Amino acid sequence: MNTIVITILSLSLIGSLAAIILYFVAQKFKVIEDPRIDQVDEVLPGANCGGCGFPGCRGFAEACVNSEELADLFCPVGGNDCMSDVASVLGKDAVSKDPEVAVIRCSGSPEHRSQTNFYDGAVSCTVAHNLYAGDTGCQYGCFGCGDCVVVCDFDAIYMNEETKLPVVIDDACTACNACVEECPRDIIELRRKNKKDRKIFVSCVSMDKGGIAKKACSVACIGCKACLKVCPHDAITVENFLAYIDPVACKLCRKCVVVCPTDSILEINFPARKIKVEKENSAEEAVIKK
Amino acid sequence: MKTFPKGGVHPPENKIASGAGIETFALPKSVVIPVAQHIGAPATVIVQKNDLVKVGQIIAQSSGFVSANIHSPVSGKVTKVDNFLDTSGYKRKAIAIEVEGDEWIDSIDQSEQLVTDISLSADEIVARTLEMGIVGLGGATFPSHVKLSIPKGKKAEVLLINGIECEPYLTSDHRMMLEKGEQVMVGVQILMKALGVDHAFIGIEKNKPDAIIHLTKLTADFPGIKVISLKVKYPQGGEKQLIKAIVDREVPSGGLPIDVGAVVHNVGTAFAVYEAVQKNKPLIERIVTITGKNVKKPANFRVRLGTPVADLVEACGGVPDNTGKIINGGPMMGKALANLDVPVTKGTSGLVLVPEPESRRKPVMNCIRCGKCTQVCPMGLEPYLLMTYAELKRFDDLERDQVLDCIECGSCSYTCPANRPLLDYIRLGKNNVSQIIRSRNKK
Numbered sequence: 001m002n003t004i005v006i007t008i009l010s011l012s013l014i015g016s017l018a019a020i021i022l023y024f025v026a027q028k029f030k031v032i033e034d035p036r037i038d039q040v041d042e043v044l045p046g047a048n049c050g051g052c053g054f055p056g057c058r059g060f061a062e063a064c065v066n067s068e069e070l071a072d073l074f075c076p077v078g079g080n081d082c083m084s085d086v087a088s089v090l091g092k093d094a095v096s097k098d099p100e101v102a103v104i105r106c107s108g109s110p111e112h113r114s115q116t117n118f119y120d121g122a123v124s125c126t127v128a129h130n131l132y133a134g135d136t137g138c139q140y141g142c143f144g145c146g147d148c149v150v151v152c153d154f155d156a157i158y159m160n161e162e163t164k165l166p167v168v169i170d171d172a173c174t175a176c177n178a179c180v181e182e183c184p185r186d187i188i189e190l191r192r193k194n195k196k197d198r199k200i201f202v203s204c205v206s207m208d209k210g211g212i213a214k215k216a217c218s219v220a221c222i223g224c225k226a227c228l229k230v231c232p233h234d235a236i237t238v239e240n241f242l243a244y245i246d247p248v249a250c251k252l253c254r255k256c257v258v259v260c261p262t263d264s265i266l267e268i269n270f271p272a273r274k275i276k277v278e279k280e281n282s283a284e285e286a287v288i289k290k
Numbered sequence: 291m292k293t294f295p296k297g298g299v300h301p302p303e304n305k306i307a308s309g310a311g312i313e314t315f316a317l318p319k320s321v322v323i324p325v326a327q328h329i330g331a332p333a334t335v336i337v338q339k340n341d342l343v344k345v346g347q348i349i350a351q352s353s354g355f356v357s358a359n360i361h362s363p364v365s366g367k368v369t370k371v372d373n374f375l376d377t378s379g380y381k382r383k384a385i386a387i388e389v390e391g392d393e394w395i396d397s398i399d400q401s402e403q404l405v406t407d408i409s410l411s412a413d414e415i416v417a418r419t420l421e422m423g424i425v426g427l428g429g430a431t432f433p434s435h436v437k438l439s440i441p442k443g444k445k446a447e448v449l450l451i452n453g454i455e456c457e458p459y460l461t462s463d464h465r466m467m468l469e470k471g472e473q474v475m476v477g478v479q480i481l482m483k484a485l486g487v488d489h490a491f492i493g494i495e496k497n498k499p500d501a502i503i504h505l506t507k508l509t510a511d512f513p514g515i516k517v518i519s520l521k522v523k524y525p526q527g528g529e530k531q532l533i534k535a536i537v538d539r540e541v542p543s544g545g546l547p548i549d550v551g552a553v554v555h556n557v558g559t560a561f562a563v564y565e566a567v568q569k570n571k572p573l574i575e576r577i578v579t580i581t582g583k584n585v586k587k588p589a590n591f592r593v594r595l596g597t598p599v600a601d602l603v604e605a606c607g608g609v610p611d612n613t614g615k616i617i618n619g620g621p622m623m624g625k626a627l628a629n630l631d632v633p634v635t636k637g638t639s640g641l642v643l644v645p646e647p648e649s650r651r652k653p654v655m656n657c658i659r660c661g662k663c664t665q666v667c668p669m670g671l672e673p674y675l676l677m678t679y680a681e682l683k684r685f686d687d688l689e690r691d692q693v694l695d696c697i698e699c700g701s702c703s704y705t706c707p708a709n710r711p712l713l714d715y716i717r718l719g720k721n722n723v724s725q726i727i728r729s730r731n732k733k
Contacts, residue, residue: 116628117629123654124714124718126718127714127717132628133379133380139379
């Protein structure tokens with residue numbers, strides 16, 4: 001009985017002593033933190049993906065609180081809704097950005113791009129890219145080792161087994177930019193998200209001259225400028241034998257898709273054309289007239 | 291018998307072509323000369339399309355201290371200055387020349403006669419190696435004049451000549467020592483004069499007894515040079531390993547051989563220096579070994595730079611059936627060619643045609659922490675850890691663990707029982723770390 005009492009008494013004594021010491025230590029080393037950081041942190045998605053350029057959501061919250069304006073700060077995962085929440089917490093002006101989505105700018109599946117040699121080194125695009133030009137004739141296209149899949153925190157990319165190319169799941173993609181930075185060949189680009197996830201883009205990054213590009217891959221952009229001539233919105237530029245469609249200027253009219261001789265411009269999520277053949281002919285004529 | 295103490299492996303030697311004497315390879319129909327065939331800044335092209343060039347004429351000029359001149363190896367007309375495929379499959383700037391006749395510029399002494407009297411002064415020799423575009427012919431192609439220009443406050447005490455050729459299969463240095471022994475000896479004396487040292491060691495592994503005997507005999511006529519026979523162990527041909535093995539000095543981490551008073555040159559470089567100084571001949575040809583288990587006629591060719599490697603393979607009986615890989619360089623450090631339409635460059639020491647079953651990598655398994663890679667690493671690193679850091683992009687840790695000391699010998703990958711691609715990732719980590727350091731120094 002006695003033993004129990006002594007134990008209880010001594011333990012409570014040690015406990016209260018420790019509590020007192022801890023209290024004073026906590027007072028002495030108190031970290032004064034802006035309470036708004038916690039509030040901002042709460043409205044952020046909490047994905048800690050680093051897409052904003054800061055280490056985790058808390059780092060971003062601190063940056064939001066400490067900066068004068070929110071102009072350079074944007075959470076791609078949360079998007080405009082999240083940023084307006086942040087702005088209302090801080091009483092600053094919200095910035096809105098068009099939602100973006102990652103697109104894979106390479107269509108070089110084995111069917112289009114024949115294999116010239118065999119790679120059996122480490123399964124990593126970065127390693128392969130540092131080592132050599134790739135197992136096809138194209139030195140710009142996708143390696144298919146899937147570094148982008150590994151780096152995606154949102155499971156928004158998977159490898160298509162048939163085409164050996166990565167595929168982005170639009171709904172899951174948060175445009176955090178991780179895959180864009182990871183890809184050693186700069187194939188992935190963030191483009192503006194359109195209604196119904198419609199997309200038109202040049203699915204090629206080859207800067208080879210037309211003949212060489214075409215020989216290596218049947219769906220390569222050969223820099224023929226047919227799309228440039230047909231575009232009514234001046235959205236297309238051709239540099240280094242490679243066409244580029246400006247996602248903001250593009251009005252999704254699909255004229256370029258029809259005239260592309262190598263089918264390197266892709267249209268995605270559009271309804272089927274009603275009278276495809278006729279349209280094609282008329283577009284071709286238009287090119288010839290010009 | 292001497293060797294370096296730390297790590298090392300014993301890959302099968304397979305020196306199949308060691309009995310094949312050096313043959314002078316026929317002039318090709320056309321050559322392609324890349325402007326970046328040495329370590330350092332690519333040379334600047336100074337010829338244009340349709341220019342007529344002669345053998346030995348300078349066609350691309352060194353563009354910095356660490357860079358090298360490039361001379362035309364053939365006479366003929368420049369047909370193109372454009373991007374051509376290099377050994378890794380990327381397109382790089384190169385000069386294409388169509389061969390017409392074989393006209394040499396007059397200053398080159400084409401005779402085979404041995405010239406032993408060295409008339410140039412030390413500074414003149416260094417200037418000559420720069421002018422003649424001499425680079426290290428062991429494989430790394432580091433411009434030789436840089437190694438010969440001793441930085442202020444340092445002093446060269448000993449010259450080491452690398453006749454190790456520790457890479458399996460390759461035999462070009464071996465044949466060089468046997469057939470051009472006298473010239474190599476004179477070359478070594480020229481290098482000694484340039485560095486102001488009075489003794490030099492030629493290191494040769496004991497698997498080349500004929501070369502050891504031949505060069506030892508010659509040392510009677512060339513005072514100050516001594517032949518050292520070494521135990522066979524890969525990678526003894528690495529600079530730092532060779533210094534440790536012969537003079538027992540250890541190059542500090544991040545340092546250069548000159549920090550311990552040593553300078554290392556390859557026997558091939560010694561020969562090239564001989565030709566440049568005594569014969570006024572720029573670096574326009576080199577010895578290339580074509581070998582492999584199924585190659586009909588393995589050979590050592592003396593080839594003009596720029597010759598398509600496909601021609602060389604054809605001369606050895608063509609690509610044998612069932613060839614899986616053609617490796618540019620030795621099998622330990624070399625790189626498989628992405629195609630055969632590439633030219634011989636200053637760094638092409640050999641081509642190894644590997645049969646299919648041997649050429650494939652085995653499936654990668656998990657690291658079992660056996661520590662074999664740590665045991666064999668000649669630099670005392672921990673490859674398994676470095677690989678993991680590189681995979682996880684922990685570049686700070688890589689730098690702290692001295693990844694830049696890695697000499698990329700591949701002993702770790704060779705020995706790994708789980709077939710892990712250790713060197714691939716370490717190389718990636720090295721690239722990243724050196725980039726980080728460079729950008730930090732800029733700030």
